[in-house]
Amino acid sequence: MSVIQIKVQADFDKPIFIYELKNNSGTTVKITNIGATITSVLAPDRNGKIEKVTLGFTDPLYYLSEKYLSNSPFLGATVGRYANRIAQGEFQLNGKKYHLAKNNGDNHLHGGPEGFFKKIWDSTIENDKVVMTLLSPDMEEGYPGNVKVITTFSLTNDNELVIDYFATTDKATPLNLTNHTYFNLCGKKSQILDHELMIFADAYTPAVEAIPTGEIRPVKGTPFDFTEFHKLGERARQLDAEIYDHNFVLNGREGELKRVAIAREPLSGRTLEAYTTMPGMQLYTGYYLDGSHQNEGQKIESLEGFCLETQYFPDSPNNANFPSAITTPDQPFKHTTVFKFGIDN
Known part of the structure; x- marks a missing residue:
């Protein structure tokens, strides 16, 4: 395992870096401290060919460009304070x-609009891990409490990208951190509708215009049943707007690191397993990517990447029956997510 730091020459208040993590099999992860963002993952296929399997930009400064920030799809970013949606932009806490x-x-x-994805994080290398730190002041974007976030990235020789989140606060506050990487295991420009996916979830949270109704509903008999492998595009016509952008209620206990999803791409043989300690995961199939951004001359277009956003449920602060997403001075935020790349022979 090797980790290197590359300084990007730019005129900002804080230095901007790219970090490159590489293991013995050639799997490579690049991360910038702009938004604690995964800019690329390169992984081998069944023939040993190493290709990019995520969507992102070669030039890290593009993540700070006016064009990107005016229409951000959050490519690879660490998002917070609260990943996903809070209805009507309001919640009640302690009266x-x-x-x-x-x-x-x-x-x-x-x-x-001023979320963690556009902040320049403090960053360093510690014990072959990339450690990024951010301070979010009291009432930033309307949230109570001074919050300190530490996000740690590491890559193992078993092709596991490990993301550890830790955060403390001096006041009770909603906190829900996730990574918003878009995956495409083909290794080339293509849609992801033929990717096959299994999710270890017996229930999901129905939503109206992306806001949960508060119900927890079984997946059985619905297009949200991924308890066996299904292609991402197989049942799209059964969905509102033909899009997956829904939260799954993961089997197992919160706080327990458990395997929650397996994706595989038949032509390349690449696989991706997701593990997390979080209680939920948003499956998003990149419907709203609209070609307005491009990397190395190629437009990033609809349905060219899928996200597995491990999380607390959307709008949890307004749904008492959902797992609590409130971090307090006595109960820090502490969660882990692992993305493991492999080959299905």
Whole structure:
């Protein structure tokens, strides 16, 4: 395992870096401290060919460009304070109503327009791990509490990309951190509809216009039943707007590191397993990618990547029957997600 730090020459208040993690099999992960963002993952196929299996930009400064920030798909970013949506941009906590920035119609999405995805994080290398730190002040984007976030990235020789999240606060506050990488195991520009996916979840949270109704519903008999392998495009016509952008209620206990999904791409033989300690996971199939961004001359277009966003449920602060997403001074946020790359022979 090797980790190197590359300084990007740019005129900003903090230095900008790219970190490259590489293991013995040639799997390589690149991360920038802009948004604690995974810019690329390169992994071998069944013939040993190493190709990029994520969507992102070669130039890290593009993540700070006006064009990108005005229409950000959060490619590879660490998002927070609250990943996913909070309805009407408001919640009540300890008898007080809080109002958040609205950046998704009438709703709050992924921490708001000044969320963690656009911050320049402090960063360093410690024991072959990339450690990124961010301070979020009290009432930033409307959230109570001074929050310190530490996100640690490491790569094992078993092709496991490990993301450890830890955060503390001096006031009770909603906190929901995830990584928003888009995967495409083909290793080339293509749609992801023929990727096969299994999710270890017997239930999901139905939503209306992406906001959960509060119900937890069994997946059996619905297009959300991935308890056996199904192609991502197989049942799209049964969905509203032919899009997966839904939260799954993961089997197993919160706090227990468990395998929650397996994706495989038949032509390349590449596989991706997801493990997490979180109680939920958002499956998003990249429907709203619209070609407005490009990397190395290629447009990033609809349905060219899928996300497995491990998380607390969307709008949890407004649903008492959902797992609590409140971090307190006595109960820090501490979760782990692992993405393991492999080959299906």
